Amino acid sequence: MLRLVTVPGTLMLMPEDYSPAAVVRRLDRGQQVVIPSSNRSVVFVLLLALVIGIGLLAFFLFIVTDTIQDGRSPWLIIINLRMWALVIGIVGCLVVAPIGLFVRMRRREALVLSPVGVALARRDQVLPGTLLPWQNIEAIVFEKAARRGPRAAAYILTEEATRRRLGRGHHPRLLVRNGFVLSPRRLFPVLKAAHARFAPRLHGPR
Known part of the structure; x- marks a missing residue:
């Protein structure tokens, strides 16, 4: 073996x-x-997620504010599936994505090449x-x-x-x-x- x-x-x-x-x-x-993970790509993805998340949040707040100012019922927002999709996108970009990317940076994953084969390492240890x-x-x-x-x-x-x-x-x-x-x-x-x-x-x- x-x-x-x-x-x-x-x-x-x-x-x-x-x-x-x-x-x-x-x-x-x-x-x-050893080919290590790229922190640059992680930072780029993080910045992209934050920009998208902030944009979605601004759009969400605009819709909520406009609805309230027009005197319409807040239930129109609650039952609107598109608004829930916005909420999911906001949470994903501003909460889930940063946590996931932070965990990935902490893992310090790398691709390890040897005369035997190729393997994945994490924190300087080849994973079984x-x-x-x-x-x-x-x-x-x-x-x-x-x-x-x-x-x-x-x-x-x-x-x-x-x-x-x-x-x-x-x-x-x-x-x-x-x-x-x-x-x-x-x-x-x-x-x-x-x-x-x-x-x-x-x-x-x-």
Whole structure:
């Protein structure tokens, strides 16, 4: 059974050179490459959520004030489903989103690449059960996750790995998580190069 062994404090942050060649060279030396979460993207999403939330709140207050000034019944607001949708949006943007983003920053999640495979780490510790060996990956693709959605990197599992995971409700196509210092477009060639370098070794001659 393949395992990714780590010791607390030994995860090494990825150097500034994020090129696929630099990553593969480091993996060839038996080192792990850690791609940390991007605080910049978290801050951007937080600011976006706050702007949208404040806009929704201002619109909500405008409608409430206008209704009261016109002498109309407050029940018109209470029974209006659109107003409830505004309330849900306000709570989501001004309460839920900041809490979720704060928790994510506290977790300090990272993607860990090694000659064995790729795993997810949290607070400098590789999470148990997250290691995906290179030999279980048939290919790494960069395509749209949904018909109208943005393109994303994804692992295409081998038939054997797919059969093992289907029993647990997994799909043979696994999306690569985003939110790291490398965007999905920049992360894709790194993963593809590492897979091309180490998967043949693990599969053996074909």
